[in-house]
Amino acid sequence: MKTNHRSSPNRRPRTEGETIRLIVLHATYMAEDEDALQRLCDPATQVSCHYYLARDGAVTQLVPDAEVAWHAGVSRWTFPNGETLENLNPYSLGIEIGNAGPFGKLYPKGPPKELEQAPDWTQAEPFTEVQYSALATLLQGLMARHNLKLEAIVAHSAIAPGRKTDPGPHFDWVKLHALLLA
Numbered sequence: 001m002k003t004n005h006r007s008s009p010n011r012r013p014r015t016e017g018e019t020i021r022l023i024v025l026h027a028t029y030m031a032e033d034e035d036a037l038q039r040l041c042d043p044a045t046q047v048s049c050h051y052y053l054a055r056d057g058a059v060t061q062l063v064p065d066a067e068v069a070w071h072a073g074v075s076r077w078t079f080p081n082g083e084t085l086e087n088l089n090p091y092s093l094g095i096e097i098g099n100a101g102p103f104g105k106l107y108p109k110g111p112p113k114e115l116e117q118a119p120d121w122t123q124a125e126p127f128t129e130v131q132y133s134a135l136a137t138l139l140q141g142l143m144a145r146h147n148l149k150l151e152a153i154v155a156h157s158a159i160a161p162g163r164k165t166d167p168g169p170h171f172d173w174v175k176l177h178a179l180l181l182a
Contacts, residue, residue, distance in 0.1 A: 001059065001137045003051075008041045008062040010048035010070045018090035020065065020146045021079075023139065024072055026096045026156045027167035029111055031104040037062075039110075040096065046070055049094035051138060057130035059138055065146070069094050075159040080151070088159055093142060097135065100125040101168050124170040132172070136179035150180060 028036040033054040063069035071094030102119040103111040
């Protein structure tokens with residue numbers, strides 16, 4: 001898989017003990033891939049991700065896996081063994097998927113925070129087949145490289161419930177899992 005590279009300043013080195021244990025899937029909720037990439041590389045936003053997946057399936061790495069990207073924010077995850085981690089940036093990789101969700105036509109640069117919690121999902125932009133295929137290929141490589149299992153792939157909404165909704169109910173987890181298990 002060909003990966004493009006673009007550098008985001010919104011990162012820091014991982015320290016000892018900050019091992020990758022999760023991969024967090026996001027959706028940009030922005031209408032254009034280039035606008036999302038610019039936002040993720042703007043130091044004023046203080047947000048980033050490790051990988052950006054465009055609508056045409058192109059993958060761009062913004063932060064090396066060995067560094068912490070600022071994608072999870074206030075977050076929490078409880079593993080099956082009962083262990084709970086908070087503030088997951090140091091323990092995860094973030095993948096942003098280009099998708100306007102239900103906001104693209106009304107808010108091309110992303111929705112106001114107060115509207116993100118009450119969207120009309122019937123208007124959501126579908127994720128593309130090429131995105132699912134490229135995402136599965138990217139995830140298979142990351143899972144192998146970091147010794148992660150399928151259970152390590154989580155939604156942003158799952159680690160920040162009540163605060164985040166992405167990648168949204170229109171994201172087809174069944175399709176992704178089928179591709180990963182094929």
